[in-house]
Amino acid sequence: MDQETASVPASAPSDSWYARPAARSWTCAPPPPDAWNFHTALPGYAPTTLHDLPSLAAEFGVARVFVKDESTRFGLPAFKALGASWAIDRIVARHAEDSAEAGSSGTPLRLVTATDGNHGRAVARLARRLGRRALVFVPDGVHPSAVAAIEGEGAEVTAVPGSYDAAVRRAAQAATEPDSVLVQDMAWDGYEEIPTLIVEGYATLFTEVDAQLGAAGAPPPALVAVPVGVGSLAQAAVTHYRGRSTPDAARGDAPSAVLSVEPVTAAGVLASLRAGELTSVPTGVTTMAGLNCGTPSALAWPVLRDGLDAAVAVTDAATARAARDLAELGVSSGPCGAASLAGVRAALIGGGAAxxxxxxxxxxxxxxxxxxxxxxxxNPQA
Incomplete structure (x- = not known):
């Protein structure tokens, strides 16, 4: 079999799957421990729950299935605060140092971002706690209650007609104004430093998983499934699993595979992998609003190109079913979070699954x- 395959889940469109088994031989430097040390020292820090779900293990014909539940991260209903908190801490500290060197108290920074919901709320919450202003741009398709939640954190919200990419462009433009800084997890040429910090923050999630699996008597995972928007969380996953110490061969450990999961209407990473180059795709309407991103992060792309094992695209119907199933198992999961279950089902079940x-x-x-x-x-839906 070739190292690159294009087998297709029976229920998915013909271009919904990509795999590159050779990715497991790729290695990189591990993420620095700074963000982990920062997060664990924060008041109220606690690892989010790792649910052990035997019924899913039986469904997939494997030994154990765990779901990492990010519904209660730092009092917010999504993982985004991990990246935003670490990046904003570094941004504010640097601003204070620059102001001190200039001999002034400095003007408080305005934090600017674009969001499909969760990232913007995390930035707004942290800005409020630090006494900073926040300006958040939202594209079409973000539910009014999600906008209200961001505004409830004290942020100014500006609606942008069009896609997430259009909102990012507006945010980048606004961040050029005096005493403003862009806090975005999407990188492009000339904008890499802050997205790098955000990805470093996301690494805390996978460090927690390592410790929790060990406490549960489970080996390192054979497969980790990650929902993908611009690809920054998947970048953190690949960096973690390709940068960790060599698996213990005596225990039968093998390198972990990382699977990215996107909506069929916004599968920019999948399209890029199939094309062999960073590619933008037009986005459509999806309940997975937080994943409705047409252009992968330029910072994430080289890591995903070389180290991501597989990518799959799933439908709204598949994630709706997955969310219902997780709810019955006691896991609160929105459409974006449930995408990981839908993606694993598409990969491991149906025609061509072997x-x-x-x-x-x-x-x-x-x-x-x-x-x-x-x-x-x-991520409430209408």
Whole structure:
């Protein structure tokens, strides 16, 4: 079999799957521990729950399935505060140092961002706690209650006709105004430093998973499924699992595979992998609003190109079913968070599943980790 495959789940469109088993031989430097040390020292820090779900293990024919539940991260219903908190801490500290060197108290920074919901609320919450202003741009399709939640954190919200990419462009423009700074997890040429900090912040999630699996007596995961918007969380996952110490061969450990999951209406990472270059795709309407991004982050792309094992695109119907199933199992998950379960179902079940399972290195003794990035209340739908 070629190292690159294009087998297709029976229920998905013909271009919904990509795998590259050779990615597991790629390595990189591990993420620095600074963000982990910062997060664990914050008041109220606690690892989010890792649910052990035997019924899903039986469904997938594997040893164990865990769901990392990000519905209660730092009092917010999504994982985004991990990246935003670390980046904003570094931004504010640097601003204070620059002001001190200039011999002035400095003008408080205005934090600017674009969002499909959760990232903007995290930036707004942190700005409020630090006594800073926040300006948040939102594209079409963001639910009014999500906008209200951002405004409830004290931020100024500006609606942008068009896509998430259009909102990012407006935010970048606004951030050029005096005493403003852009806090975006999407990178492009000339804007890499802050997205790098955000990705470093996301690494805390996977460090927690390592400790929680160890406490549960489980080996490192054979497969980790991550919902994808611009790809920054997937970048953090790949960096974590490709940068960690060599798996223990004596225990039978093998390198973990990372699977990205996107909406069929906004599968920019999948399209880029298939094209072999960073590619933008037009976006459509999806309940997975937080994943409705047509252009992958330029910072994430080289890491995903070389180190991501597989990508799959899923439908709104598939994520709706997954969210209902997770709710019955006691896991609060919105459409974006439930995408990981929908993606694993598309990869491991149905026509051609044997080939896809082989590409991912998943067998009957495997442990799987599904990242549920948001709670059911994080991304309300009409």
């Amino acid at each position: 080939e896809r399972r082989a590409a991912l290195g998943v067998g009957s003794g495997s442990t799987l980790v599904l990242v549920s990035t948001e709670g059911a209340d994080a």
